[in-house]
Amino acid sequence: MRYKPAVLFGIALFCLSANAARADHIQWSYSWSRSPDQVYADGSTTSYVALTSESEVGAGGNTDVVAANLSVFSDAPDAAPANFTDKPYTLTLTVTDGDSNVAGSLAFTGEFNGQVSSQSxxxxxxxxxxxTQSLTLGQHLYTVTIDAYAPPGPPGSTNVGSIGAHAVVAVQTLPEPSSIFLAAMAVPAGVYWRRRRRTG
Incomplete structure (x- = not known):
């Protein structure tokens, strides 16, 4: 059976839209690791920012994630606080795709600056x-944006700070090869059909 170009084009659009609709139901999991786990102030062994890691957590579709919680420790006097000057850290996100069980990682880097004391x-x-970084796992595209920061309070604070409180994991289903083929065939066929009708 032969289909008219318009029918082929409609089938291709349906396949592409169906794939996009399934994006909200994609199951996946993630975990965070940090390096180092304690970022020390300049020349200090007692003043530092501690970063937490995150064990594997299940997720579905698009979601916010927390990359690390932050706590400050220091015995420096207020009159002579400890300084942080371009102190580097790395937070690594590992994502595992639920359908394919394929895993991949993204590394986000940054630096700490500022001052801490026993009371500040x-x-x-x-x-x-x-x-913003992306990786493809199985038939799914994962896009991660990390740009949020909540500063930690003084040593002993109950509420901690965080990095990545508003990091968004956007999941999109990539088109199936058959859908791409149909779309590629339908578009030029549609153009030809319109030209034929005009000249006919």
Whole structure:
């Protein structure tokens, strides 16, 4: 049976839209690791920012994730706080695709700057790498953006700071090869059909 170009084009669009609709139901899991786990102030062994890791967590579709929680420790006096000058860290996100069980990792880097003492915390961060990164696992495209920072309070604070509180994992289903083929065939066929009708 032969289909008209318009029918082929409609089938291709349906396949592409069906794949996009399934994106919200993709199951996956993730974990975070950090290096180092403690970032020390300049020339200090007692003043530092501690970063947490995240064990594997299940997720579905698009979601916010927390890359690391932050706590400050220091015995430096207020009159002579400990300084952080371009102190580097790396947070690595490992994603496992639920359908294919294929895993991949993305590394996000940054630096700490500021001062801490036994009663104060004034620490900022600077993202040194690419804030948005992507990887393809199985038939799914994962896009991760990390650009949020909540500063930690002074030593002993109950509420901690965080990096990546608003990191978004966007999951999209890639078109099946058959869908790409149909779309590639339908578009030029549609153009030919319209030209034929005009000249006919």
């Amino acid at each position: 915390s004034n620490v900022s961060i600077f993202f040194t790498g690419q804030n």
